[in-house]
Amino acid sequence: MKLMSYNQALALNAQPLPPLSRVLVSLALTVAGWELRHRTRKQLAQMPKHMLRDIGLSESHAEAEAEKPFWRA
Template sequence: MARSHMTAPTLILSNARALPPVSRLIVSLAQTVLTWDLRRHGRRALRDLDPHLLRDIGLSEQSAAEEGAKAFWRA
């Protein structure tokens, strides 16, 4: 079974090292929340796909159900 990796867009800051520690922590937290939200939406969409669409993208109903059942914080 092929494993897909969903990635969140990365916030690129040119002077990230120049940020105060609290700001870096907030940016990191925001990126984590964004990643979780993208996983949640992606897994829900995958879970709701029709069987013929799953076949089009090369997934079985079982693998889509397994991925859709994962918690959003699990990679």
């Protein structure tokens, strides 16, 4: 799933958003990105070894990725 970028969100409207709305849209997209990272890393941490091999990840790489905080890309 790909998150909509800030510019894509603005392009949906013909008229530019007011400044406060732009800030709120940006904040909402940031929080959505954090939630997606958190969920994905949680799933990665629970993946069995054979599935990690199937997607080309070592256990150590998967563990390192899963341990990152949600705000770090």
